[in-house]
Structure formats: C-alpha cells, structure tokens
Amino acid sequence: MFFAHNDKRSFRRMELDVPIEISKGSVVVKGICKDLSSTGMSITFTDTHLQAGDEVHIKLDTDDERFPPLDADATLLRIDEQDVGFSAAVQFINIK
Secondary structure: OOOOHHHHHHHHEEEEEEEEEEEOOOOEEEEEEEEEOEEEEEEEOOOOOOOOOOOEEEEOOOOOOOOOOOEEEEEEEEEEOOOOOOEEEEEEEEOO
8 A cells, every 4th residue: 555645635545456336326337446535536447337527336345354345425526538448536425
C-alpha cells in the first residue's frame, strides 16, 4: 500500500489494486480500485455501460477480516478512455 499526497487535496489517498463490483440498476460491471480516499476513489473498468454522471453502487471486498468490505453509493464524476478500457473518478454519496 502506498499513501499518495497532493498538496491541493485535504485528504490522503491510499493506492490500491483491488477488484470491485460496480452496479447500475441490473448492470453489474467488474473493475479495479486504483486508489481510495475518504471521499471517493479512482477506478478502471472495460465495460461501456457506464457514463459520467451515473449514480452507481460499489462493493469492494477485502478478503481480510481486519478490514470490513466497502459498500457505497457513488457518482461517476468523469470517465477517461485508456489504452485498454476506461478510468473514472468516483465521489461517494453514502458509505454503508
């Protein structure tokens, strides 16, 4: 794990590379959480069903009993096309 810090941000981001599940209605997309903070995360995915502005549900299971799974409602702030798939900035609405 690596903690990234940008002087423009008032919070730290924890760099990760863990699988996530992104749900929008009946559509479920597999992705990867690249970094995580108290207000959101950066993710990557290959599915084309998601768009900027979508409200989604995100699950991140840790498979480690010391850390509870993350279960959150979120908004996709922006989506950028990458060489393979997409990256997205995510803002949490509600963490359960």
